[in-house]
Amino acid sequence: xxxxxxxxxxxTLTAVxxxxxxxxxxxxxxxxSVNAKPDFLEAGWLFTLSHYRDVLGxxxxxxxxxxxxxxxxxxAASLVTVFIASISAFAITRLEMKGKLFVLFFVLAVSxxxxxxxxxxxxxxxTALGLINTYPALIMPYIAWILPLSLWILVSYxxxxxxxxxxxxxxxxxxxxxxxxxxxxxxxxxxxxxTLLLSFIFAFNEFIFALILTTDFNARTIPVGIALFxxxxxxxxxxxIMAASVVTVFPIMIMTLVFQRHIIGGLTKGAxxx
Amino acid sequence: xxxxxxxxxxxxxxxxxxxVFICLFILLPIVGTLFTSLMRDxxxxxxxxIFLGNYSDLLRDEGFWRSMRFTLFxxxxxxxxxxxxxxxxxxxxxxxxxxxxxxxACVLIPWAIPSAISAKIWQLIYNYSYxxxxxxxxxxxxxxxxxxxxxxxxxxxxxxxxxDVWKTAPFVTLxxxxxxxxxxxxxxxxxxxxxxxFAQIFFRVTLPLIKPVxxxxxxxxxxxxxxxxxxxxxxxxxxxxxxxxxASLYAYKYFLGGDFGYGSAVSVLLFAVAFGMSCLxxxxxxxxxxx
Numbered sequence: 001x002x003x004x005x006x007x008x009x010x011x012t013l014t015a016v017x018x019x020x021x022x023x024x025x026x027x028x029x030x031x032x033s034v035n036a037k038p039d040f041l042e043a044g045w046l047f048t049l050s051h052y053r054d055v056l057g058x059x060x061x062x063x064x065x066x067x068x069x070x071x072x073x074x075x076a077a078s079l080v081t082v083f084i085a086s087i088s089a090f091a092i093t094r095l096e097m098k099g100k101l102f103v104l105f106f107v108l109a110v111s112x113x114x115x116x117x118x119x120x121x122x123x124x125x126x127t128a129l130g131l132i133n134t135y136p137a138l139i140m141p142y143i144a145w146i147l148p149l150s151l152w153i154l155v156s157y158x159x160x161x162x163x164x165x166x167x168x169x170x171x172x173x174x175x176x177x178x179x180x181x182x183x184x185x186x187x188x189x190x191x192x193x194x195t196l197l198l199s200f201i202f203a204f205n206e207f208i209f210a211l212i213l214t215t216d217f218n219a220r221t222i223p224v225g226i227a228l229f230x231x232x233x234x235x236x237x238x239x240x241i242m243a244a245s246v247v248t249v250f251p252i253m254i255m256t257l258v259f260q261r262h263i264i265g266g267l268t269k270g271a272x273x274x
Numbered sequence: 275x276x277x278x279x280x281x282x283x284x285x286x287x288x289x290x291x292x293x294v295f296i297c298l299f300i301l302l303p304i305v306g307t308l309f310t311s312l313m314r315d316x317x318x319x320x321x322x323x324i325f326l327g328n329y330s331d332l333l334r335d336e337g338f339w340r341s342m343r344f345t346l347f348x349x350x351x352x353x354x355x356x357x358x359x360x361x362x363x364x365x366x367x368x369x370x371x372x373x374x375x376x377x378x379a380c381v382l383i384p385w386a387i388p389s390a391i392s393a394k395i396w397q398l399i400y401n402y403s404y405x406x407x408x409x410x411x412x413x414x415x416x417x418x419x420x421x422x423x424x425x426x427x428x429x430x431x432x433x434x435x436x437x438d439v440w441k442t443a444p445f446v447t448l449x450x451x452x453x454x455x456x457x458x459x460x461x462x463x464x465x466x467x468x469x470x471x472f473a474q475i476f477f478r479v480t481l482p483l484i485k486p487v488x489x490x491x492x493x494x495x496x497x498x499x500x501x502x503x504x505x506x507x508x509x510x511x512x513x514x515x516x517x518x519x520x521a522s523l524y525a526y527k528y529f530l531g532g533d534f535g536y537g538s539a540v541s542v543l544l545f546a547v548a549f550g551m552s553c554l555x556x557x558x559x560x561x562x563x564x565x
Contacts, residue, residue, distance in 0.1 A: 007472055014366045015377065021440065022380050025395045028406050032398060039404035084291045091288035103289060105556050110300055112552030114501035116522040117541035120529045121306030122299070144299035147292055205388040207504040208522075212529070223390035227508050238398055245391050256386045260379040263386070267445075268452035 026249065033242035051239035055247065062217035063244050066225030070204055073135055073221060077142035078199035082192060084143070085150035090180045092151075093158040094166060104155065111148035119212045126213055133215045141209050146199045153198065156269040157191030158184060194266030197259055201252070222248050304545065310538040317532030328539035337516060338540060341524035348435065348520065349499045355439045356495055357488070360446025365476065367447065368454040378451075385444040393508035396437040400424050400509070427517040430510045434518060438505050442498070446491045453487030454480065493555045500548050 032038050036046035055063045092100045122141060123132075131137040161184060166174075169183045185192065207223050214220040220228075226248070229241050256263060311329070314322040332338050367378055384392065399406045400423035408420040423429040457480055465475045503522040506512065512519030512527070519527070521544045528537030 003471060011366060011369060011371070014362060015371070018363050018366065019377070019380055022384055022444070024406070025392065025399060025440070026383070028399060029395045038398065038401070041406065041409045042404060084295065088289045088292040091285045095285035095288065097285040097289075103293075107292070107296065108556055109549070109552045110296055112497045112548060112555060113300065113304065114522060114541070114544050114548050116501065116503065116525045117307050117545040117548075118300060118303035119526070120534050120538050120541065121303040121310060123529070124306070124310075124534070125303065140295070141299045144295040147295060151292065201386055205386075207388065207390045207507075208526070211507075212526075223388040223504075226388075226394055227390040227504075229394075241394055242398070245395060248391060249387055252386050253383050256383050257376070257379045260375065260382055263382065264378065264448055264452075267448055 026253070029242045029245050029249070032238055033246045035239065038238035048239075051237075051243035052247075054240050055243045061229075061240065061244075062220075063222075063225065063247075065217040066220055066222040067248065069135070069217075069219055070222040073138045073142065073219075074200050074203035076135070077139045077146065077203045078196055080139070081143050081146045081150050081199045081203075082154075082196045085147055085154050085195065086185070086192065087180065088151055089154035089158050090176075090184060092155055094163070094179070094184075095176070104152070107148040107151055111145075115145075115208045119208060122209070123212050132213060133219045135219055137213045138210060138219065138221070141213070142203045142206060145206070145209070146202045149202065150195050150199050153195045153266045153269045154188075154191065157188050157195075161187050190262065191266070191269075194262040194269075197255075197262055198266045201263075204252075307538045307541050307545075310534050311542045313535045315533070315535035315538070317534075324535075328536050329543075331536065332539055332543070337519070338524060340516065341519045341521045341540075344518060345500060345502070345521045348431075348438075348502065349496055351431075352435045352438050352442075353492065353495045353499055355435065356443045356446050357492060359439060360443040360491070361450050361488070363443065363447040364450035364454055365480075367451050381444045381447055383444075384441050385448075387441075389441055389504040390508050392441055393437060393505045396433070396440075396505075397424070397509055400429075400433050424510055425514055427514060430514060430518045434506055434509055437509060438499070438502065441505070442495060446495065449487055449491045449494075450484060453484040457483045489558055490555075493551065493558060497548060497551045497555060500544070500551065 031040065033051055034047055034049065036048045036050070037043065040046065055061060088103075091097060092103065118141075126132050126137045129137075165187065166179045166183055169179050174182065204221075205223065206221070207227070210221040210224045211227075214224065217225075222244075226241060226244055229237070229244065312323060312325055312327075314324050314327065363381055367374060367381070371377060400408075402408065402420055402422055402425065405423070407423060411417045412420060421429055423433045461479055461483070462475055465479045470478065501522050502520050503526070506518055506520050506523055507526075510518045512523050521540065525537045525540035525544065528534075528540065
């Protein structure tokens with residue numbers, strides 16, 4: 001059938017374009033990181049691993065410090081966020097309470113605010129508290145910033161769990177904390193895992209708070225570190241920047257490939273309803 | 275009736291931590307910014323209440339209006355592209371394909387990477403003398419000579435749009451894909467039996483059914499583009515000649531320069547626009563049914 005073959009061709013072309021569009025920058029990043037000079041497209045290949053040696057070995061570049069800061073800050077922020085969001089989602093889906101819709105809409109509106117309208121005053125608060133360039137200066141705003149998304153995803157997961165389940169638990173004499181941790185948590189575990197993953201990605205990718213609230217490698221996160229990366233010798237050290245990017249990006253890529261179902265499930269639950 | 279009765283438990287305890295964090299680290303900074311915008315608040319100068327002084331300066335500030343125009347123009351170009359490309363990818367992923375899961379994950383990856391890092395990769399791609407972009411267009415014969423991507427106004431604008439579409443189209447894809455998969459299969463089957471062709475099915479049957487999802491994606495992308503910062507900060511830092519400074523970047527530069535009063539006034543105006551749009555977003559996406 002003619003229409004079928006046209007369709008097949010179109011599908012293949014779109015698929016090829018899609019993969020090329022999504023992946024080319026990463027291939028280019030990878031190739032630049034293993035070439036002595038960034039002009040290898042014209043000048044030819046000159047394979048080297050020296051950029052990786054610099055990035056992983058030279059303490060003065062502080063790459064590993066940035067990475068460590070990012071991982072610790074994102075882990076702390078996402079764990080606290082998911083805990084707070086779970087107990088809130090529990091209350092909103094399970095307890096009798098006035099204003100739960102207001103809370104949900106309020107939180108949704110908050111997540112749309114431009115970050116730039118907070119950074120000036122946040123900087124002043126953190127300066128007054130003496131927290132500039134420390135982990136708490138990042139972790140606390142991150143928690144507030146990721147909470148709306150986490151809450152929405154978890155409310156969506158929790159509301160799919162049949163209420164008969166906690167009714168039974170109550171009859172068996174559980175209090176509300178036990179209902180939450182012994183009944184809901186185990187059932188909602190995949191949802192909680194998705195939320196944790198997404199919260200971590202959001203915290204890990206955050207840029208503007210980290211840019212303004214940190215000053216050096218003691219707290220600076222990897223996105224800011226790479227954006228402000230300066231070489232030891234003036235010229236933009238593309239090889240080192242790309243090596244650093246590869247080391248940062250590959251774990252995320254693998255995580256995305258392995259957990260794509262969780263990520264997509266959580267993301268669509270957080271954004272599309274009904 | 276809810277399972278747990280009101281008298282026994284105090285449900286507000288459960289949402290208190292949520293509200294405390296949001297009030298302390300989002301609402302308080304915003305209210306603080308609002309107050310600061312009414313002050314002369316410059317490093318090394320004594321603070322002084324000047325009421326709307328910063329705002330009246332803003333009205334006459336060509337740089338501010340330029341950043342607002344840039345932001346709106348950027349939204350007008352980038353968001354439709356994201357929607358188109360995102361929807362096309364979603365339509366593709368909705369079909370029966372080999373390795374569909376892998377394809378889906380590939381599309382997702384640009385979204386999952388910190389935008390500051392991907393912008394750095396794009397900065398190298400746009401490099402005038404040895405970047406991939408100029409290598410491709412000159413070797414494919416698309417252009418006579420290399421394009422000055424980041425050094426010319428038009429080039430910088432296009433560069434930012436492409437990098438941003440690359441990063442955000444996956445998000446649209448995921449939303450639309452979720453919408454597509456909720457469309458009953460029978461409907462499309464019925465259309466096929468009625469001898470509708472592929473295009474007819476998509477435009478007459480599927481598209482109207484996923485309109486709510488498209489609207490949510492459109493609004494979300496618009497609000498998110500309104501605050502664009504990371505990509506521009508890394509790619510052009512507002513250059514050349516301030517032509518690509520978004521409203522967020524413009525405000526940031528005043529904070530950086532120590533003029534908190536004026537930077538706050540810029541932020542407040544941006545916030546007002548974003549707030550109006552997020553109210554619209556909340557209204558459009560009807561969520562109540564779920565809870």
